[in-house]
Amino acid sequence: MNFIIEQDKLSQLLDAASLAIPTRPTDPILGAILLVADAETQTLSATSFNLSLGIHSKTKANIKISGVAALPGKLLADTIGYLKGELCFELEERTCIISHSSGKRRIQSFNPSEFPQLPTGGDRSITLPVKKFLAAIRATLFATSKDETRPVITGVNFKFERDRWQAGATDSHRLALVSAAFDADMAENIEFTVSYKNLQEIEKILSTKSENSTCTLYFNSNFVEFNLPNTRITSRLLEGEFPKLDSLIPTSFQHEFYVDKAALETGLKRVATLAEKKSKTVKTIWDVNNQQLTLYTESTDVGNAIESLIIKANSTSNEQLGIGFNLTYLAEAVKYVTTDEIVIKSNGASRPAIVCPVGGILNQLTLVMPVLISSGYEIDKPANTNTTPASNPAEVAQTQSSKNVESPEVTETVAQIESEPSSETSETAQTTKAKRNRQSKPKAAVTV
Template sequence: MKFSINQSELQNALSVVLKGVASRSTLPILSGIYLEVRGDELTLQTTDLELSVQYTVAALVEEEGRAVVPGKLFADIVKNLSDAAVHVVADEEGAIITCDTASFSIKALNPEDFPGFPHVDTTQKINIPFNRFTSMVRRVARVVSKDESRAILTGVLITLEEHHLKMVATDSYRLAITEAEVPETTAEGFQAVIAGSFLQDIAALPKTDDPVSIALAENQIVVTYQDTKFVNRRLEGNFPNYRQLLPDSHATRVSMPVEHLVGAVKRASLLGQSSSPIKFDINIASQTTQLSTIAQDIGSTQEMISCQGEGEDVEIAFNYAYLLDGLSAVGTEEVFLEVQSSLKPGIFKAPEPENFLYLVMPVRIS
């Protein structure tokens, strides 16, 4: 095979397909990138046998063919080349990469050993504007669990109900829910749990006006965006019944400026002990909330911010890292805090039109 392509276009393609390269596999072929040139296109493929990625880009093809090159090495070489035309000549023995005055010769792998790209028969499919998709993922993906022993909690539950797409994530200490209207679709009943890290990889792709397509098969999910296709397994298991965590009433509800609240939480966290919770002392009569924290053997801090609300005076405390995760996902100027009692979860809500809810378990006040 022999082809030429601009360095920046090849680097962009490699940054996408590298997500599918196996990092700890006992099969050397899975650490490679499969290259195939045909017509006037270059197709790159990677797989770790769970996630498969395929990217197609225009190229100047002189000789059709295919090869498998070491993934990380090839990407590192291309990343450090000049912004000029990159010429690649490769077969199953090796590859020669030339750009400007630089030339590399690297060993290649046998393309016959590379797994074929999975062909999946999908049943339901939805299209979402890419900007809407990325903003939804940004709100919920940071809440997924890092604990692989409960794999279902490392994923995001995605459902479609009456043209409203909902994403839900929880690590059992907090819960994030966001929803948005999607264009006309016939995929009613659409439901799947998808790895949070995978959704973040999709959301990190270059932004365009093109929609992202999500299609479901029995055990897999197929995501298509522009000239890139991802096939990944769905997470198996029952997602927790999050609806039973959402109370239908509250004793106290206050509205606070997000910017002031985030600043106050960051300042309270400067004492540097993650085990020291931040206490909210809400006083309805004075329409104020005092934030305070005490760090053993270090010191204490308190700060008053104004609020508008109704209900009962209440004290409740939260882990500051969880607070910052939730508040950083709020895109409005104000945020509501709803509290039942100091021992029940606090709920932060962004006002309309932003549909975002963040529930966080309280820390017991000593």
């Protein structure tokens, strides 16, 4: 093996391959990057494979003598990362000698024949635009479960039908689903699930490719292969049947609230500092008459926060609607929408809500289960003689001095929701202590 290559071209190749290198490889060879230099095609390739994810990238190089070396991957990528200019690689038996303008490295190669064969994805193929495929991964990845006891839902499920394809994920408290039209000559529907761990790395590689390029997927029952310009990624598939997500999405909604994405994101961040640390609940109060959304959080013995935003509401009733959410789940559903405007659809305080972009390149939604807000926060509050009653939201609203929150409607909204008897009366029977200590998971899980 003998070749010359520019440092930046090689670094790109090695950075991609490094994504499939485990931190602590079970076998040293799985920590290696396989370099293959081909004098005939003047091509250098770098391959890594941790038995679940495989990455194979190639680039043009000045190859004088063909050859193969399996070098310690992270070490090689780090070493090359610090160099500059033209690099010369030579192989002497199992020693790779790398020379550059002011120095030289010798790195021992593993036995390249021990490097595991990268599986191929099979014969069946589908082609997608990189732009849409990348958007689909980003719109679903965050909603995957991180609980390894039920492996299949730690992945994103992909489905391809004759006229549409979709990607979906759920951690049983929320679900994310995207779909797009499709025109493929397929003999049968195709479905597979890829783990979030592999998709995280695949997302990184996709984001380095031109948005106008395409990705061709080949798959069999165990592996899927993603073919990109100069890069081929192979991922093992997760076994098991993925829950049917489509049936969980309500088909019609009583309320649709349009809101500016950036304003809602900022509003949620602002009230988050005063949400109860463990439960992280936010109360959202949708005021159809005044076209206003109020966000309310409260932390026992510490204080509370209230923020108001302008909305555009389409609703079957003019009543104010109060819905409790896990703040993190709602904030993530908003974060992964890429359009300027968002629509939140609901059928009431105890029914799942969905967060969708207005426009965008995919049909996208995140379903978030509401959290019980019962008949208000202060019912849970123990008598505390050391603190003044700071956390009565009605009082907050009454003492408002700043303009936007001054409207009596906000006062009414808050007061009404606080005093409204909860529809979930069983919940209010719980002890104060138990309620304060519990994680505020959605009261009804997505049944998957």
